Amino acid sequence: YLRRSVESIALGGSEFELHYQPVVELKTGRIVSAEALLRWNHRRLGSVSPEKFIAEAERNDLIYPLGGFALSSAVEQLARWQRNFEFAPGIAVNVSVKQFQDPAFGGQLRALLAGTGVSPSLLEFEITERVLMSDTDRTLSVLQLLRDMGIRLLLDDLGSGYSSLQYLLKFRFDVLKIDRSFVSSIGSDVGTQSREVSRSIIDLAHSLNCDVIAEGIETAEQLRYLIDQGCDYGQGFFLARPLPVDQFNKLLIAGK
Numbered sequence: 001y002l003r004r005s006v007e008s009i010a011l012g013g014s015e016f017e018l019h020y021q022p023v024v025e026l027k028t029g030r031i032v033s034a035e036a037l038l039r040w041n042h043r044r045l046g047s048v049s050p051e052k053f054i055a056e057a058e059r060n061d062l063i064y065p066l067g068g069f070a071l072s073s074a075v076e077q078l079a080r081w082q083r084n085f086e087f088a089p090g091i092a093v094n095v096s097v098k099q100f101q102d103p104a105f106g107g108q109l110r111a112l113l114a115g116t117g118v119s120p121s122l123l124e125f126e127i128t129e130r131v132l133m134s135d136t137d138r139t140l141s142v143l144q145l146l147r148d149m150g151i152r153l154l155l156d157d158l159g160s161g162y163s164s165l166q167y168l169l170k171f172r173f174d175v176l177k178i179d180r181s182f183v184s185s186i187g188s189d190v191g192t193q194s195r196e197v198s199r200s201i202i203d204l205a206h207s208l209n210c211d212v213i214a215e216g217i218e219t220a221e222q223l224r225y226l227i228d229q230g231c232d233y234g235q236g237f238f239l240a241r242p243l244p245v246d247q248f249n250k251l252l253i254a255g256k
């Protein structure tokens with residue numbers, strides 16, 4: 001199924017689309033950017049979660065066309081926002097390890113930005129620790145190349161696994177994203193400890209000169225706590241779900 005659907009992207013008939021989840025500046029409540037999240041609307045299977053197909057796409061190399069689709073859709077959306085809004089929000093695209101190692105990646109990206117006239121400063125890449133674990137020297141040079149192009153780099157799912165601290169020191173990210181497992185336990189039985197952990201991550205990020213996004217904010221209590229601890233940005237169902245672009249645009253217009 002997946003292969004046929006991915007191949008149909010090239011033929012123009014895509015069953016994939018991006019949804020956009022607002023990222024909110026916690027001080028002001030304003031939407032500053034969006035995380036682009038792939039959705040697969042399959043004719044018969046219905047709406048399939050990326051959790052079900054990203055791993056498979058990585059295994060059989062469909063991630064190249066699929067990731068390429070996500071990236072070009074996001075950049076084309078940025079071009080529309082840049083034309084239509086005085087303050088265009090940024091877009092954060094999730095990039096998987098294989099895309100990162102693809103020697104064609106940099107060139108495709110450059111062509112895409114040049115072709116659309118999109119400011120690289122509006123584009124962000126979300127990278128997981130797994131990217132940093134593989135072929136470190138090459139990865140660090142790709143990261144530096146992206147940084148030199150003016151793209152913002154976010155470390156995703158921080159604290160979800162592996163030896164985070166080691167990777168944090170290898171490269172300075174613009175933004176660290178606190179994994180939603182910490183945020184979601186604020187207010188539960190293990191809440192006291194995860195509060196401490198979330199606060200420590202916020203302090204650590206700031207001491208490394210990075211901004212912090214807390215993901216997975218689902219309650220007013222979590223939001224309050226994160227604001228009080230000086231967290232810069234937030235994302236989560238309590239603020240807004242991932243939305244089709246027309247609904248995202250409505251929020252954007254209403255927020256001005």
Ligand code: G
Pocket residue numbers: 036037038049050051054067070093094095096242
């Ligand atoms: O939005 P949702 O919770 O369904 O996403 C599940 C997972 O799929 C998340 O880890 C997210 O990072 C990943 N994902 C969503 N869109 C993309 C994409 O375009 N590329 C890659 N590599 N991963 C994505």
Ligand code: G
Pocket residue numbers: 021037094126156157180215216217218235236237238242
């Ligand atoms: O791994 P990554 O951070 O890219 O995953 C993003 C995923 O998190 C998306 O699938 C999105 O739907 C999901 N997500 C976003 N906000 C929330 C939230 O408040 N609660 C939960 N459970 N999932 C969320």
Ligand code: MN
Pocket residue numbers: 035094126156
């Ligand atoms: Mn992400």
Ligand code: NA
Pocket residue numbers: 156157177179180215
């Ligand atoms: Na994440």
